[in-house]
Amino acid sequence: MKFSERWKLAGIISAEVRFKGYLEMNPSNLARVKENPQKIARSIKSNSRFSTFITTALIFSLAILTAVMAFVDDTIGVPQTRLAVGLSIFLFLSFVLLIFLNLSVTTGFFTADVISFPATLPLSKRNLDELSLLAFIRVFIAPTILILTIFPIITLLAIGPGPALVAFAGCAATVSLSIGALTKLSIWFRKQSLQVNGSKMNTVVRVAASLGLAIGMVVAFSMGSWLPSLIHFIADLSTGMGNQGSSFLALLFPFSFGFLASAIQFGLELPFTTILAALGASALYAVLAIMSYHGTGNALRRITVGGVPTKRTLELRDITLKTKTVLRSIINKDLKLATRNIGSSFVFIIPLFLAVFLYPMMAGWSTSGPLRSLTSLVSIEYGNFFAGITIISVMMFDTQGASIQSGLPIESRKVLNAKIAIAMIPYVGSMILVSILLSMFPLTSPLIPLMPLIQIPCGYTVSIAVGAVTYWKRGGGRAVSISVAADSKMSFLAAIIGAVIGIVPLVGYGVVMILTGNHIVSLATQFMVMILELILIRSQVPKLLKD
């Protein structure tokens, strides 16, 4: 089979993965797919475009930022170190991004059962391996192409063809190695998340795995804010360690490619041992990348055809059921679902995500004097933005259980209340963390950290508003589940609604502060406006819901 034919077939398989993934994440569409498949197909296309846009923008901005620092910023070491560290950091970021941006998609790939049909065709095992890998790559083709092209092109234009070629080889090796690591990590995570033996240790491992991976995603997404410090740190480290240190660094992936590119451009301006180390290590990593390419195809085929093997408990404990109140049972069920899925557990680390994002911002602003209430307003508003996404994410938990949910006599309002209770956990955590972060810097008034604490009940207002609008728009008022990944438009709208509703009490604070300059009066206004808004929105919600 020619490569072009395999590529084409892989395209069909990856389209099927997206299609099945979309249906899996939006089970309410399953019934409609028979009647109106065109609408579902259009929906998949537009969501896919939106996701591609977000990923592309993220990688593009990171590549540009790294390239600017590597080729233009004179404050970082000498040119040869800048080039080596700049390329290495880009490769490292690409490695991390490819893994964490695609982890949840990858676990979905295993359940899609899409290689079973090609496996019945007269194709060799090797062809099937390659087909699995190509289909896998095609699912996230946009970031892969970007990683393979953008930095090498910038290098070509800024420096020349030699380093650009090394940059390309480094990018290709990085893509291959990260896809290999991604596959292994996904298989391991799926094993962990599928095994339930009722022991506390098993739960701890599963929760830790989910949170660990979710934190990894946070780190990947917030790379932009840490990038300048990271490049400075590595460049200083490399210079400070001298010749031996840089030679040691050149042995490590992905620094070997960075130092090799630098060696090609600057020749013997780099120590000979460093050049030798970079050359040898790069060759080794290139071989490993080729092995990873073949090994990953094989692993993917085995998993997609045979499934992930898990240890399953066969001992029956006892059959006695333990019941709870309706609200508590929904919350309990959602908490269990949250700790057994990477995407779901993400909502609980939103406070950490905010802290990682806000700390550098506050530190930067504090260099020009004590922080004012504006810093607090901006930080809280970020929290509101995430509150909208949080409630949608919590609604997503039900995507798995549509067959159960559709037959149960639960009022939409009760479902929404349970979701709000869970969404409040990260919102309260976020506001407390913002308050703590503010307290760590010099402030114009000691009352400023009270602003996020007073804002806490607004998490309820944001959640109830976003939840009700989502049910209204997507289920005609009925409690439906939507997916953050598959319904990007609704997620975007949720974030905007969260930001708009959350800003109203803050505007109240701001206006009174401008008029009176008094923090206590401003805080009281913030509280009053928030309560009024809560009462108003709560009274409107029943108009949007339907059972």
Next chain:
Amino acid sequence: MSEAVKIVNLVKSYGDLVAVNDVSFEVQEGEIFGILGPNGAGKTTAIRVLMGLLDADSGTAEVFGTSSSEDPIGVKRLVGYVPEEQQLYESLTPREIFEFIASVRELPEEKTSKRVAEFVHALDFEKYYDAMVVTLSQGNKQKALLISALIHRPKLLILDEPFSGLDVRTASIMKDVIKIHAENGGSVLLSTHIMEVAEAMCDRVGILDEGKLVAVGTLEELRDVSKREGATLERVFLALTEQEDEVREGIDQLREALA
């Protein structure tokens, strides 16, 4: 005998496509009623409207006199529903799902535990009771769905394509469950495209084709309507949906292709 289900002049469209077109039928108490039809005939849509999961464009749907559009929660209290798709909470165990359902339906703990225990033993489900749903086979998932639907002793069982993809043993269990439920005075509304199942189990059937109810009645009544004396339900179905010639042509073409 009162009506378990009453659907009157039901219309439901998706854009230009009329999925259910002016359909009316009743299911009597204690009756097993089958909706037959090819894929895309509108069976699932009609059931989803009856369950209050979709709004009808016009017409009414009721379960034991409770309106599906006005009181869908009331309808769901009376019904045990097994939808066509097996969308269970994959990362929960059947035990956790049953506990959730029992809590939402506010069922007494002791009685429900006893009932679930009986189901679990009868369906040979002990080994899978504490295993994550994602690791279960299709047949075992269907068993979990069946227990979920029966946990509250529903008066009406609605089963949408309950035999799709089931192995012989699970299909046989499913048939027994339906029969026993009806013997105990419960009503059953099931949709299927497997004619043998409908012929063997249903007291009456309704035939849906392209959203329209082509015929409704007992097998004898349908034979009379289709003028196919002594014919199997499959023959009657093909005659009433005017597919006999089409099928015959298809078989001729297949014969040539396979020769």
